[in-house]
């Protein structure tokens with residue numbers, strides 16, 4: 001069986017088994033904290049041990065639930081139709097009774113005495129039957145993810161350095177760089193623009209029953225946009241190599257290192273080029289080996305994701321989700337294919353078929369970086385893109401070019417802004433929409449290629465608009481399926497970019513993807 005069919009069959013098998021687990025076993029929720037009575041005679045309940053940090057996603061540990069915090073209220077699924085509140089906590093058992101009904105997948109918000117909110121998604125109780133059934137799949141999925149993670153840093157470094165060094169530092173480098181970045185910027189802005197148009201046409205936020213209070217927690221400008229640029233320059237390269245989240249720093253160093261190899265005297269130039277090129281070839285061999293595991297890895301990941309998630313939560317946010325899906329479909333199914341055909345002269349359908357293993361890996365892992373080994377391998381073997389082009393365009397794209405994330409940021413923020421505007425507390429001016437466009441573009445560059453990175457970047461945009469960050473906790477509940485889909489669009493755009501750049505570079509390997517009529521016209 002051809003590999004893409006094999007992956008698809010296993011992927012669907014994973015979804016079916018995940019649904020079976022959903023139907024056959026209960027999913028008790030777990031928030032990871034214990035509670036105890038407060039000081040004698042005060043009728044308060046305080047936080048006991050905290051084994052899982054309950055804090056808004058992407059926020060610092062100081063904002064997590066702490067031992068000894070006094071709890072005043074608890075809300076489950078705040079702002080959604082199935083919201084349940086416990087406004088008066090009479091004693092410890094009233095709280096534990098309430099929490100015992102909480103199922104996995106929802107969002108719990110604990111409101112402390114001083115009004116601060118700690119929200120987080122409720123996870124599946126690790127002691128439950130369902131967790132035990134899922135354990136073998138979770139274990140294997142983790143091993144698969146670790147194998148992919150293991151390859152990211154060596155791949156990014158060796159591929160970019162050999163890519164840039166191979167270009168010789170002269171006009172070739174400049175041209176490829178201009179084409180690549182030109183493509184990234186164009187498609188990201190097209191994506192944000194599309195998101196903005198759709199969210200303004202559909203207006204999912206207007207009149208939505210979100211019940212978020214605007215007095216909650218107002219955003220502080222937590223990040224200066226220039227910080228994204230500042231953080232790109234590593235203070236210590238070796239430190240940068242130690243975290244998969246520091247990809248922009250590694251890319252920055254690799255681009256410079258590759259460039260200066262071309263400027264070095266012959267001896268070190270030859271030595272380093274051969275050394276890194278050999279290392280790259282070996283890492284790519286490892287990537288092809290891991291590729292063989294993709295169908296089974298995808299299967300385990302989907303059993304895990306579907307088995308651990310509740311779907312009821314999606315209903316109240318369905319218009320918002322549909323807006324994001326629609327924008328993703330139009331961008332991936334219309335905008336990018338038009339570019340691919342018109343600018344690259346490549347048949348979108350044939351290219352889609354060739355790249356399908358990449359798309360399915362992206363869908364299951366929710367991570368562009370984890371997909372990179374598959375992307376490079378598939379571009380080379382199935383797409384026949386030269387290493388010179390793919391090793392430059394794909395690793396950069398995995399971190400910098402995120403069209404799906406860009407449009408998602410825009411829709412998510414405007415959705416919340418529409419909601420706050422329709423409840424009368426916020427003015428969604430033209431100026432603020434322009435801010436959203438710029439911020440969504442930058443956020444898509446700054447977001448790491450890891451799961452939920454886009455949601456975390458959204459906090460920054462909400463802060464910039466001075467909108468309460470509480471809204472992002474609501475979007476957390478439905479983030480996983482949207483993340484899977486936007487990651488797929490992110491890497492689809494990277495592969496389309498590779499094809500367009502390869503075609504413009506006059507590569508002949510792409511011949512079989514060109515339908516001659518358009519091929520000649522392009």
Ligand code: ASP
Nearest residue numbers: 367368405449450453454
């Ligand atoms: N998960 C996405 C990616 O890796 C980033 C995001 O959360 O939007 O491409």
